[in-house]
Amino acid sequence: MSVAETIETASSFVLDAPPGELQDVIADIKTLVNNDPAVLDGVKPAVEKYNKEQLITTKLPGASEHVIISEYNCLPGGRFFDVGSRSSFGFDHVKQRASNPQSWVLESGNAELIKALLRDVAPHVKEHYPSSPAFGVYPVRDDAVIAVVVVGNKYSPSNYWNGRWRSTYTYTPSSTELTGTIQVDVHYYEDGNVRLLTTKPVQVSLNSGTSAEIVKTIASHEKKYQEELNRAFGALSEGAFKNLRRQLPINRQKIDWEKIGNYRLGQEIGGGRSVTR
Incomplete structure (x- = not known):
């Protein structure tokens, strides 16, 4: 190579x-x-x-x-x-x-709205993203658009999982259009490797385009999507995941996989019957 x-x-x-x-x-x-x-x-x-x-x-x-x-x-x-x-x-x-x-000094024709958004989005982030949250509001595209970004990270490597929630919104004051994307990325890797990747688009025409209305709309969409994810996880747990394999063998006792592995290895070394894997 x-x-x-x-x-x-x-x-x-x-x-x-x-x-x-x-x-x-x-x-x-x-x-x-x-x-x-x-x-x-x-x-x-x-x-x-x-x-x-x-x-x-x-x-x-x-x-x-x-x-x-x-x-x-x-x-x-x-x-x-x-x-x-x-x-x-x-x-x-x-x-x-x-x-x-x-x-660094903010120089933007939308400076007052940007500062108001920073103030108004803070309570939403602190309430719903308790673990290492971050948020920012930025003037972009030659000051014609305002970007609102929210990130929630939660890492638990000792329990073999890490996750991140990313919300990115762009607001165009001239048209009062709010568009965005909510992304969730969770990795679980104890005795396996499972990863959840989701993307939810957002597109709304606002009435007044005030900071309060923008933040209220963001909070509403994020709450709704969180509820959708919770319902989906519940359905998976009780449905598809549950049907992947029998929870307990017929004798109702949990299988000791390590003991079985050692037993099979002993058979092979000792010249016992062959084991098909």
Whole structure:
């Protein structure tokens, strides 16, 4: 395999990394390519793309609140800005760390609406995203559109699962149109490998386009989608998943798979009957 092909394959691994597991994927790539600098440099664009698409959150040095990495708050020179903290900062995409924060001033014809949205969306995020939430409001597309981004991460590697909720909305003041996407990504990997990926589009024509109306609409759609997911999970648990295999064997006793595995291995070593797998 050529270096270019190796970079392409490794980049696909990066872009498919589950929530909270990018560093593990990068470590595995380093092992697989024997720390080949050409390959590691070659996957950096994929790492940057992953961080922006996944809306990675980070803390500024000395700060307690999370800020977001996205396509909406990029600055020249690889820096990013955050309206809420009125700062710009550098970001190491491989290490996923922010650095060198500097003062930054919002310059936008929609500045008052952006500030109002930051104020009004905060209670919604804090109520419904209790674990490491982050949100941001940004002027985009030459100040013709406002982006509202909400991220909720919950990582539990000790229990073999990680998850991320991403909500991205764009509001166009000239047409009072609100469009967006809600994405849920959950990875469960104890004694298996199960991943949930969902996408829910949002498109609404608002009446007045005030900050309160925008946030109320966002909250309503997110609540509705959460309820839809809960119903779907319940149906899967009681339906498809339950029918995949018998919960208990006929004798009503749980199977000790480790004991059976050792028994079969002993038979094979001892020259017993063959076992078909």
